[in-house]
Amino acid sequence: MSYPDQRGPDEWRAVLNKEQFRILREKGTEPPGSGKFDKHYPSEGVYTCAGCSAPLYKASHKFSSGCGWPAYFDSIPGAVTRHEDRAFGMSRTEIVCSNCGGHLGHVFKGEGFPTPTDERHCVNSVSLNFSPEDKPVQPAKGESESKA
Template sequence: MRFPSVPHIVRRLYTLGNATAFRFQQPLRGNRISQIHRATVPKSMSSIPFLSALFGTSTPASAKMTYPDTRSDDEWRAVLNKEQFRILREKGTEAPFTGEYDKHMPDHGVYTCAACNAPLYKADHKFKSGCGWPAYFDSIPGAVTRHTDTSFGMQRTEIVCSNCGGHLGHVFKGEGYPTPTDERHCVNSISLKFHDKEGDAQAGNEGNGEAK
């Protein structure tokens, strides 16, 4: 009997019940799917205790923090598309293996926040993890803020843009990757923009100061 590939299984799970997204605490290795680390489901399924615990939404501590870029939700909706707003401002998750930057491995350049254009990661921070989302072993100093996220009965570390508080994803340690930090910043592609030249990213960031 032939079984479908792991990416195919994940995509099928992603569409089940109009679920918004799945995230995994560990990378996908072989044909084993590791522990689900974040997801959401329709309100019609929230009354089922098990599914509610597994897929329910929560508001991390970062939602209560303040950041230099203080635009309101209405102002963010004016500059972000619906999917960008869902992920960056409502802390959603894109489907695995679908993001623009999942397999994007440039030799140089900078990844910036898709909301405020603040520089977050350099190209040489990125590595291949196989987890289905862009992975970075480090960030530009001071660019990313960490918060403890205790939703869904587990403790994770959420990462957000230090300039606007936009949700990026989560960071994990000690997974054994041969990187200088042994960390994996698991980031949504939709939360990012890529610039070939660092100067272009800095110029774009300076031009986003009007709403601060």
């Protein structure tokens, strides 16, 4: 699939730190409970893609799932693209940034959480930045996440 932000691997390495590159560009996963945004619950603001700064999730979409990664019941319309992921001998739904194709995590349905969508977008903190205002934050080169 083609995305508006068409940077190649060397261009991504120039703007992402090693862990961001591993997760966003190589579809890695951070260890559960290790992410900066796992237990981050602001009342306002927006979570953006750590790669391209596209707005992805509103703070009001976030909920406590206890899964060890930030969880959202929905994304900003059009911000996230879904793909079938058959890695590791199972079928899951991968979610990526619709602007740059950066790997965010996976979405799960029907788990019974009391949310409007009955979905859990399980997202790596490394894939995100946060702005307390509803606008994107562009981190400095090598900075893994904006200051929250």
